[in-house]
Amino acid sequence: MRIHCKVVVIAVCFGVFLLLYFLGGNAADDPLLNEVVEEGSNSSRSPPELGRDVAAKLAKKSSARVGGRAEEPLRRRKEGKAINRAANANAKSKPRNNVARPVTRRKRAEEVMHLAVVACGNRLDETLAMVKSALLFSLKRITFHIFAEDPLAPQFKERLNQWPRSVSAKFQYRIYPITFSVGNADEWKKLFKPCAAQRLFLPVILKDVDSLLYVDTDVLFLRPMDDIWSLLKSFNSTQLAAMAPEHEVPKIGWYSRFARHPFYGVTGVNSGVMLMNLTRIRSTMFKNSMIPSGLSWEDILHPLYQKYKNHITWGDQDLLNIIFHYNPECLFIFPCQWNYRPDHCMYGSNCKGAEEEGVSILHGNRGVYHDDKQPAFKVVYDAIREFPFEDNMFQSLFYPIQTRFLDTVNTLCGRVPQVFLKQIEKTMRKVFEDKVVRHVRPHK
DSSP states (O other), X not given: OHHHHHHHHHHHHHHHHHHHHHHHHHHHHOHHHHHHHHHXXXXXXXXXXXXXXXXXXXXXXXXXXXTTOTHHHHHHHHHHHHHHHHHHHHHHHSOTTOXXXXXXXXXXXOOEEEEEEEEOTTOHHHHHHHHHHHHHHOOSEEEEEEEXXXXXXXXXXXXXXXXXXXXXXXXXXXXXXXXXXXXOHHHHHTSSXXXXXXXXXXXXXXXXXXXXXXXOTTEEESSOHHHHHGGGGGOOSSOOEEEEESOSSGGXXXXXXXXXXXXXXXXXXXXXXEEEEHHHHHHOOBOOSSOTTOBOHHHHHXXXXXXXXXXXXXXXXXXXXXXXXXOXXXXXXXXXGGSBXXXXXXXXXXXXXXXXXXXXXXXXXXXXXXXXXXXXXXHHHHHHHHOOTTSOHIIIIIHHHHHHGGGTTTSTTTTOHHHHHHHHHHHHXXXXXXXXXXGOOOOO
């Protein structure tokens, strides 16, 4: 009898031990307990409420065991452990306040190029041809800063607003009146060609623009403006503007033979294409022959004009040559193919860069777009001016230029047709590849 009692007592104790073991193990692994610990102070429920929730959940599990479903608690226990491990991993990567934060990708701001031109008199069509050439080949968006006399301003708006939407999406424009911040406005207007001196005041007027490409109205782009814009990255720490030499050969250069004032280098520079870091220009004190301490850009212009007005021939270009004569470290020189003029071919071909790479920017000064003195220049101008937007560029632009060049081979500049055709053909091939070939998928 004693033995039977001992056996019963041992069995009861063992059963109680197993019951406590299962209850304790499930409570320790319960996901709800871990959720309470994770939420901590973020939970809005009070401790007694949490206790009742836990007790209720444990009671449900106990009733499930009484019903004979022993495998269910084990499965739940394993799932609970997996959930806890995932929750702990997520908790480590979350901010401490557990507030969900939306993930947003920052878009890199699109770089916009800035191009300025000054148009007065009968320069409307010439200026629009320049703008058109820049848009035909360029890749980045362009903001045009057009300085125009009052009668021309509404004409620019009307003509530019008529261009196709596919073209207008690539640019925006701003039109400014002709203004001079210092000195006599009438004197500045008559300094050289009408309003040409306006370019001297661009750093003063366009205070919100960091960098800028200025071109004369008689300039045509034969390759993307992006390429000359990228030369800004080639400036060293002191350079703040870039121009091409006025001549390649000193013995036929105008400045080297006739100038009665200081000028840059051996042959001077031509200001028809001028790349500028306006921020640097505004913050630089320029050395000069008037005062030893240096003058800012805005302060140097009028005194310089007063001193040399009886000795300058080419107006604002001469003033720029004088400034950079005393500040040569501020100027970056780009090769002649970026400002190719009749002077580079009418005395024999003397721009080696254009012979090797082709003309990048054509500058039709001397009025050659509008007379028959240098028909090679006029051929390019007429073809770009007449080109219908959205037509095939090879058929409606390159082939007409190539065909018309046959009539110019006996002229001084027409003798080197490859100079005019090489870069424009290369540029159009690249445009064709980017727009067409890249989007053609091979047949499977």
